[in-house]
Amino acid sequence: MGNAAHTKSVEMELGPPHNPSFTDSDDTSSATTATAASSSSAPSSPKGGICIVSRGTVHVSALSRCGSEMDEGDETTSPNANGHNGQAFKATPPPTQQNDPYADVRQRMEALASQDRARHLHQHRRDHATSKEPRGTTVNPHSDITIFAALTTYLGYIVLIMTGHIRDICAKFFRKGRYHRHQRTLSSKLLRDDKDSIVQRPSDDLQKYAPLLKSWENFYTRRLYHRIQDCFNRPIASRPAAVIDVLERISFDGNKTMSLLGNIDDRHSTGNDHTTAPPPPTGKTTPYHSYKLGKHYGETTDGKAIRKCLNLGSYNYLGFADDWDITCRSAVLQTLVTLPSSMASSRCEYGTSTLHSQVESIVASFVGKEDAIVLNMGFNTNATIIPTLTSRGDLIVSDELNHTSIVNGARASGAAIRTFRHNDDGDLEGILREAIVIGQPRTRRPWNRILVVVEGIYSMEGEYCNLRRVVDVCKRYGAYVYLDEAHSIGAMGASGRGCCEYAGVDPRDVDVLMGTFTKSFGGMGGYVAADKRIIDMLRRECAGSSYHNSLSPVVCQQIISSFKVIMGQDGTNIGQEKLTALRDNSNYFRMRLTDMGLHVLGNYDSPIMPVMLYNPTKIAAFSRECLKRGLAVVVVGFPAVPILMSRARFCISAGHTRQDLDRALRELDEIADLLKLRYARSTFG
Numbered sequence: 001m002g003n004a005a006h007t008k009s010v011e012m013e014l015g016p017p018h019n020p021s022f023t024d025s026d027d028t029s030s031a032t033t034a035t036a037a038s039s040s041s042a043p044s045s046p047k048g049g050i051c052i053v054s055r056g057t058v059h060v061s062a063l064s065r066c067g068s069e070m071d072e073g074d075e076t077t078s079p080n081a082n083g084h085n086g087q088a089f090k091a092t093p094p095p096t097q098q099n100d101p102y103a104d105v106r107q108r109m110e111a112l113a114s115q116d117r118a119r120h121l122h123q124h125r126r127d128h129a130t131s132k133e134p135r136g137t138t139v140n141p142h143s144d145i146t147i148f149a150a151l152t153t154y155l156g157y158i159v160l161i162m163t164g165h166i167r168d169i170c171a172k173f174f175r176k177g178r179y180h181r182h183q184r185t186l187s188s189k190l191l192r193d194d195k196d197s198i199v200q201r202p203s204d205d206l207q208k209y210a211p212l213l214k215s216w217e218n219f220y221t222r223r224l225y226h227r228i229q230d231c232f233n234r235p236i237a238s239r240p241a242a243v244i245d246v247l248e249r250i251s252f253d254g255n256k257t258m259s260l261l262g263n264i265d266d267r268h269s270t271g272n273d274h275t276t277a278p279p280p281p282t283g284k285t286t287p288y289h290s291y292k293l294g295k296h297y298g299e300t301t302d303g304k305a306i307r308k309c310l311n312l313g314s315y316n317y318l319g320f321a322d323d324w325d326i327t328c329r330s331a332v333l334q335t336l337v338t339l340p341s342s343m344a345s346s347r348c349e350y351g352t353s354t355l356h357s358q359v360e361s362i363v364a365s366f367v368g369k370e371d372a373i374v375l376n377m378g379f380n381t382n383a384t385i386i387p388t389l390t391s392r393g394d395l396i397v398s399d400e401l402n403h404t405s406i407v408n409g410a411r412a413s414g415a416a417i418r419t420f421r422h423n424d425d426g427d428l429e430g431i432l433r434e435a436i437v438i439g440q441p442r443t444r445r446p447w448n449r450i451l452v453v454v455e456g457i458y459s460m461e462g463e464y465c466n467l468r469r470v471v472d473v474c475k476r477y478g479a480y481v482y483l484d485e486a487h488s489i490g491a492m493g494a495s496g497r498g499c500c501e502y503a504g505v506d507p508r509d510v511d512v513l514m515g516t517f518t519k520s521f522g523g524m525g526g527y528v529a530a531d532k533r534i535i536d537m538l539r540r541e542c543a544g545s546s547y548h549n550s551l552s553p554v555v556c557q558q559i560i561s562s563f564k565v566i567m568g569q570d571g572t573n574i575g576q577e578k579l580t581a582l583r584d585n586s587n588y589f590r591m592r593l594t595d596m597g598l599h600v601l602g603n604y605d606s607p608i609m610p611v612m613l614y615n616p617t618k619i620a621a622f623s624r625e626c627l628k629r630g631l632a633v634v635v636v637g638f639p640a641v642p643i644l645m646s647r648a649r650f651c652i653s654a655g656h657t658r659q660d661l662d663r664a665l666r667e668l669d670e671i672a673d674l675l676k677l678r679y680a681r682s683t684f685g
């Protein structure tokens, strides 16, 4: 199934592009053509079509999808295939006064959320950037970073890089150091059986082998990442519920490698515990401890030291990890009686069970599409579906902050790729217009098809997509829309149906709806929902489905059970309570973080809350302080985000209680003082 075959069948399945002028430029007979001076604008035609200027020729084409069905600012749409009426955000009814944990702040919370929603959904990003009106609580880290924070951040990196180089030079000079390996040529020394030498690898012969690890990445890992690697890859020994057990680690080699601490009493022998008994006199080693010991210690059943932490880092949005025993457990365990944990086959061989088909039909009906396909990994869903849908001669227009899986998929497709400024529909429109006017490079032929790829909630920004505007622009220019709902499905909208429901967009207006089961559903895998003919083609052509072992039936059952809870088909209102709790917890936490004067990114109603740290030194300090105080958080630095934009990212869950969040907020308030993080209040933080 080569690329050529894909191209052909994709053309067949997706059918002709929405815009007739996207077809081969020779075939313009149906379009009224008139010679015109080249222009980069695409003015509206009287009948709602647009004038597309191509090679100095204006094609006035009635777009098959042109003419916005929804006027700007109009919040209602026609009923969609799913039965929900496609209205713009409808808040779930708040709990009654008596059982509402947020009764005292409800009014303010709702006002802030609706203000933010109105601004985000009904205002052009560009209008908003130039507007004189206050931007409320929304932070744009690129423009809001203070000069002081920017300078100290650059200075921090300069010091780290210079120190790293000085250490490397010293290690080379003194032939000693954590990372020092003798670099010799392939000489008699290397071939000799030199037991004392640490050089045993032929690849150390740099005359013959190019270094496998790229030098900058190697340097960055050794001299920057290793310094703070205790803040990442922390192993846990429990479910990713509201409270998790983080396994305690120590390093004996200056943070180059980390080891599990083992028995809790071992920490005394580290010589760094100021809170308990002094180290035993016999203990010779005093390993470097990556952070000061704090409290909240515990032990696993097999004697490993753990730290009991409030979990602010997992994607357990709907809290299925918290109440698994009462929601999904029995059905999932029951599955194992008849079905295995792996089907040992791909979907197109013997890897399809009835559960797979059931998941696909539930997904399709939940999101309001004709059909769906399920793959066993969310990342691979993007990485293999996008190349199946697009190929050479196509154009992918991608939000600049799209997830790596989308970037990988787009690159693998062979299509041309353009990026537009994050969530900026004005920039998207400009790019689409220019792409249509100019056509393909060199040949200037019209693009076969244009696919615009956006995400429901951007995982590093906590900001949701301005879907209505994106859809409007795409309709106007005949581009297909691909929406990745990894973080928004289950987490947004009154009934958890994601960004379409939240933004009041009819799912039929989004050509391809993609999502994953790893976040809100406590499962694994990804899906794509679309028209049946597209899904049929993907079943045949997508390598990620045809050549990959199918999703575990156990996971399928987890997905089915969680969907039933969300939709209330389990006979309880747990699902609705989860949705309400997630929204309330998220909005409360965001409101309080903002009140603290932190730079908080993203939107109300989004469960992801990045808080800007900026300085590289604050990444580790923040993470270690949090762990010490029993908070498990995720910190993010370069290269996952731009060099100035280091941040902590909180993920809120329906499993959190207000008491949990208040405790976290108290600790964070102290940390904000300690690390000078109140950038919204003061230039110096």
Ligand SMILES: Cc1ncc(COP(=O)(O)O)c(C=O)c1O
Pocket: 377, 378, 379, 380, 382, 403, 405, 455, 459, 484, 486, 487, 516, 517, 518, 524, 525, 526
């Ligand atoms: C937007 C987006 N798409 C796709 C993925 C990949 O999903 P998964 O982790 O389920 O493989 C992620 C992962 O977080 C994501 O954020």
